[in-house]
Amino acid sequence: MMGDNTYNPYEHAQAQFDRVAEIIGLEGATRELLRQPLREYHFLIPVKMDNGSTQVFRGFRVQHNDARGPAKGGIRFHPHETADTVRALAMWMTWKCAVVDIPLGGGKGGIICDPRNLSENEQERLCRGWVRQVARNVGPNLDVPAPDVMSNAKHMLWMLDEYEAIHGGRYPGFITGKPVGMGGSLGRTEATGYGVVYTLREALKEKGINIAATTASIQGFGNVAQYAARLYSELGGKAIAVSCWDHVERKPYTFRKKDGINVDELCGITDMYGGIDKSKAQDLNYEVLEGGAWLEQEADIIIPAALENQITIANVEKISPQVKIMVEGANGPTSPDADEVIKKRGIFVIPDFLANAGGVTCSYFEQVQSNSNYFWEKDEVLEKLDSKMTAAFIAVSELSRQSSLYMRDAAYVISINRVAQAARMRGWV
Numbered sequence: 381m382m383g384d385n386t387y388n389p390y391e392h393a394q395a396q397f398d399r400v401a402e403i404i405g406l407e408g409a410t411r412e413l414l415r416q417p418l419r420e421y422h423f424l425i426p427v428k429m430d431n432g433s434t435q436v437f438r439g440f441r442v443q444h445n446d447a448r449g450p451a452k453g454g455i456r457f458h459p460h461e462t463a464d465t466v467r468a469l470a471m472w473m474t475w476k477c478a479v480v481d482i483p484l485g486g487g488k489g490g491i492i493c494d495p496r497n498l499s500e501n502e503q504e505r506l507c508r509g510w511v512r513q514v515a516r517n518v519g520p521n522l523d524v525p526a527p528d529v530m531s532n533a534k535h536m537l538w539m540l541d542e543y544e545a546i547h548g549g550r551y552p553g554f555i556t557g558k559p560v561g562m563g564g565s566l567g568r569t570e571a572t573g574y575g576v577v578y579t580l581r582e583a584l585k586e587k588g589i590n591i592a593a594t595t596a597s598i599q600g601f602g603n604v605a606q607y608a609a610r611l612y613s614e615l616g617g618k619a620i621a622v623s624c625w626d627h628v629e630r631k632p633y634t635f636r637k638k639d640g641i642n643v644d645e646l647c648g649i650t651d652m653y654g655g656i657d658k659s660k661a662q663d664l665n666y667e668v669l670e671g672g673a674w675l676e677q678e679a680d681i682i683i684p685a686a687l688e689n690q691i692t693i694a695n696v697e698k699i700s701p702q703v704k705i706m707v708e709g710a711n712g713p714t715s716p717d718a719d720e721v722i723k724k725r726g727i728f729v730i731p732d733f734l735a736n737a738g739g740v741t742c743s744y745f746e747q748v749q750s751n752s753n754y755f756w757e758k759d760e761v762l763e764k765l766d767s768k769m770t771a772a773f774i775a776v777s778e779l780s781r782q783s784s785l786y787m788r789d790a791a792y793v794i795s796i797n798r799v800a801q802a803a804r805m806r807g808w809v
């Protein structure tokens with residue numbers, strides 16, 4: 381997707397896997413099984429448009445691995461979605477569910493579309509069309525979708541309704557990220573961004589750094605970035621910059637306030653997809669900077685929370701010498717060659733599938749609540765989320781220290797071993 385034209389996220393995900401498969405000496409068949417998806421569905425979705433015409437969209441669902449439980453992962457709506465993006469995201473979901481030790485596998489879906497250009501009715505027909513194409517291949521015990529980039533709770537409920545119409549019954553465990561009151565869990569909206577900050581808080585604790593003495597620069601201002609910025613600020617940190625994509629000018633902008641952004645104020649001038657109004661931001665005394673300025677800020681922490689392949693060999697050197705920690709809120713934001721540079725510079729990395737696992741962890745809680753038809757208070761959800769994320773961070777960090785492994789590799793070692801073990805116990809390999 382974003383970044384240079386030669387970037388292939390699936391090759392990125394496989395290169396990361398291959399590196400660690402080599403380190404742990406993963407045997408032949410297991411390695412072959414885990415480095416690619418078990419199943420893929422590619423299909424067309426014809427949608428009646430409001431003007432009476434029919435538009436044909438392309439949709440995907442990829443189930444990378446379900447040895448540890450039903451496949452789990454979001455559905456992304458994006459004009460640049462590709463089969464290889466979905467394959468990579470599905471693979472990262474497998475490692476994500478394994479690192480936080482929830483009984484789920486990895487899957488991901490997508491539709492090549494730009495919901496900004498679709499009416500509400502067209503979006504509903506598109507969501508229902510996606511479900512009609514895969515209704516027999518997904519389900520509470522097979523593969524459980526959720527929201528991702530540009531998809532939301534309303535989309536999930538339309539999808540659930542279509543699934544239930546096809547199967548004739550109520551199956552609230554089919555999908556997560558539903559609206560609260562309609563089977564959704566309190567805390568799911570906040571979960572990914574909060575999870576990012578729970579892991580950051582633990583990293584700072586280990587390093588003896590007071591969060592209130594730190595500054596952070598964040599890429600993106602969508603679901604993940606907004607809640608990461610919010611909790612980080614509540615804990616006393618100073619977020620000095622966020623960024624978003626300008627869809628008219630087709631380029632990113634950074635919004636900076638050196639004495640600290642105000643999340644509520646910025647949310648008030650942001651559209652539902654995370655796009656910030658530039659002139660209103662200027663009226664609120666934000667500096668509006670060109671391009672990828674978020675990456676060049678003199679901050680202690682950087683949090684890429686937009687899309688994959690955002691930190692590449694072309695811009696990695698622009699990271700300020702002040703940066704000590706990078707927490708990857710997005711999936712796959714750092715290209716493998718840029719990652720090598722970051723590793724050499726000694727920046728402490730909390731890798732994507734660990735840092736952003738809060739979303740799927742809360743989705744798992746939602747499934748549990750939906751299946752038992754008993755819903756927890758928000759404090760209870762967040763407390764359980766914090767404890768899962770903290771435990772996963774500590775396990776990865778301990779392994780990293782004990783075995784002198786880069787944090788990303790340590791997280792992979794834990795996840796691959798867990799999934800490989802499940803495949804062996806099932807007698808698959």
Ligand SMILES: NC(=O)C1=CN([C@@H]2O[C@H](COP(=O)(O)OP(=O)(O)OC[C@H]3O[C@@H](n4cnc5c(N)ncnc54)[C@H](OP(=O)(O)O)[C@@H]3O)[C@@H](O)[C@H]2O)C=CC1
Pocket residue numbers: 382527528529530531572599600601602603604605623624625626627632633653654655656685686687688709710711712736737739740
């Ligand atoms: N939502 C979730 O629960 C989870 C999401 N993730 C991952 O986190 C990342 C963000 O997801 P989410 O917050 O849900 O998505 P959203 O669609 O809510 O937000 C994405 C944000 O990124 C911005 N953006 C896109 N491209 C660029 C760019 N080149 N430079 C700067 N900003 C950019 C968008 O701006 P604009 O709106 O103007 O386009 C928007 O602010 C993705 O990688 C996703 O897969 C991971 C785990 C769970």
Ligand SMILES: O=C(O)CCC(=O)C(=O)O
Pocket residue numbers: 452453454455476524525526527528556557711736737739740741743
């Ligand atoms: O909540 C979920 O099930 C999945 C979220 C997701 O797509 C992700 O973590 O990338």
